[in-house]
Structures are given as structure tokens and as C-alpha cells.
Amino acid sequence: MPASRRPRxxxxxxxxxxxxxxxxxxxAERGPEAPLDDVARDAGVGNATLYRHFPTRRELLIAVYADEVSGLTAEGEALLAGAASADALFAWLRTFITHVATKRDLxxxxxxxxxxxxxxDEWHTAMHATAGALLAxxxxxxxxxxxxxxxxLMALANGIALATTGPPQTDRLLDLLRQGVNEVEPAQLRP
Structure with a gap:
């Protein structure tokens, strides 16, 4: 088994x-250019340990972003198992909007x-699959x-994330989106 595939x-x-x-x-505090020495210090490990796991800043950025996407999909799975269907969908969309708004620089x-x-492409597919399951x-x-x-739905959520000035406006726009997907008759929707 290759070293990259073996369990740690x-x-x-x-x-x-x-x-x-x-x-x-x-x-999140300082942006993606935060000193890697500070990352190692904050983690309580030495620089050699940091570079053994993440030889480049890029590898660390990928790991952090991949972890964020995994968190989004895991939240979607938890919501599928619990909350009422519309509440689950819009709770997840709220988290997705926050993700897009705060992780763009990353x-x-x-x-x-x-x-x-x-x-x-993999991350995009995972997020769309999660949204698709909640929407279905x-x-x-x-x-x-x-x-x-x-x-x-994802395009509208992205638009909200990129256009809003803060949580109150995000909540208002998400409420408008929720009303819109509930009130328009199917015959009025263009193919």
C-alpha cells in the first residue's frame, strides 16, 4: 500500500x-498568508512536524478547505436525518452561504x-450532492x-453570500428565497 494511502x-x-x-x-483571523510558524506553535507541534504533514502552504490550505467542505456535507447528512425538510434545507443553505462568504479568500x-x-470539481460535486439530497x-x-x-438554488445562495453586508441582510434574502420556492406555481417556472 502506498504511503499516501496507509492509515496514519x-x-x-x-x-x-x-x-x-x-x-x-x-x-480565519489573519488570512491565508498567516505565518506557518504560528500555525505550528498554535497546534503545539514543531515546524518539522508541520512540514512533514504539509510540505507547502498550498497543501495546508487544501487540507483546511477540504475539512471545511467535509463539515458542510456532514452537516447536511445530519440535517437529512433530523430536522423538518424545508427547515433542514434552509439551515444548510445558511451554513453554505456563511461558508462562501467567509472562506472565499481561503x-x-x-x-x-x-x-x-x-x-x-470534487468539492463542488459534494456540496451540490448535499444540497440536492436536501432539496429532493x-x-x-x-x-x-x-x-x-x-x-x-446554489447559484442563488452564492449570490446571497457574495452580495450581502452581514447576517441580518443574509437572513432577509434567505427568507425571500424560501418564500419564492414555496409560492410560485410550477406552471410559472420556465424550463
């Missing part, structure tokens, strides 16, 4: 997790190349009209 030892996994958590905090800091494109459940329950498409 418990101590190595703990250090990896500590580094990702520290990087997430520092990148995503853009991952330098552009072929691997970035592949990663972003809401449509099946009659809480959201049948003509609403996942891609359209």
Missing part, C-alpha cells in the same frame, strides 16, 4: 488534526493548476415546489 498512526493523525484546526483558526489562495481544478427531500414533502433545481 494515532499520534500522526492527532498532529495532522491539530495542525488543520490551528490553521483554520489562524487563516479558496482563492489555493494556486491555480490542474490539481486545483480537480479538487474544486423538501420537494418530496411538498415544502418546495417541484421545478426548483439544485444548481439554481
Amino acid at each position: 498512526r494515532a499520534d500522526a493523525q492527532r498532529n495532522h488534526d491539530l495542525l488543520v484546526a490551528a490553521a483554520r483558526r489562524l487563516f 479558496a482563492q489562495a489555493i494556486t491555480d493548476d490542474r490539481r486545483r481544478t480537480v479538487l474544486f 427531500r423538501a420537494q418530496d414533502s411538498g415544502a418546495v415546489r417541484p421545478g426548483v433545481r439544485t444548481a439554481d
Whole structure:
């Protein structure tokens, strides 16, 4: 089994997790250019441990962003198992909007190349699959009209994330979106 595919030892996994958590905090506070020495210090490990896990800043940025996407999909799965269908969908969309609004710099800091494109395609697919499952459940329950498409809902959520000035406006626009997907008759929706 290649080294990259083998499960990590418990101590190595703990250090990896500590580094990702520290990087997430520092990148949120100071941006994706936060000093890596500070990330190692905040994680309670040495620089050598940091570079053993993440040879470049780019690798650390990828790990942090991948962890954010995993958190979004996990939240969607939890909501599918619990909350009422429309509430689950719009709770997840709220989290997604916050993600887009606050993680944009992190995503853009991952330098552009072929691997970035592949990663972003995987992340995009995972987020759309989560939204799609939540939307299908809401449509099946009659809480959201049948003509609403996942891609359209995600585009609207992205627009809210990029255009709003803060949580009050985000909440207002998300409420308008929720009303819109409930009140328009299916016959009025263009194909």
C-alpha cells in the first residue's frame, strides 16, 4: 500500500488534526498568508512536524478547505436525518452561504493548476450532492415546489453570500428565497 494511502498512526493523525484546526483558526483571523510558524506553535507541534504533514502552504490550505467542505456535507447528512425538510434545507443553505462568504479568500489562495481544478470539481460535486439530497427531500414533502433545481438554488445562495453586508441582510434574502420556492406555481417556472 502506498504511503499516501496507509492509515496514519494515532499520534500522526492527532498532529495532522491539530495542525488543520490551528490553521483554520489562524487563516480565519489573519488570512491565508498567516505565518506557518504560528500555525505550528498554535497546534503545539514543531515546524518539522508541520512540514512533514504539509510540505507547502498550498497543501495546508487544501487540507483546511477540504475539512471545511467535509463539515458542510456532514452537516447536511445530519440535517437529512433530523430536522423538518424545508427547515433542514434552509439551515444548510445558511451554513453554505456563511461558508462562501467567509472562506472565499481561503479558496482563492489555493494556486491555480490542474490539481486545483480537480479538487474544486470534487468539492463542488459534494456540496451540490448535499444540497440536492436536501432539496429532493423538501420537494418530496411538498415544502418546495417541484421545478426548483439544485444548481439554481446554489447559484442563488452564492449570490446571497457574495452580495450581502452581514447576517441580518443574509437572513432577509434567505427568507425571500424560501418564500419564492414555496409560492410560485410550477406552471410559472420556465424550463
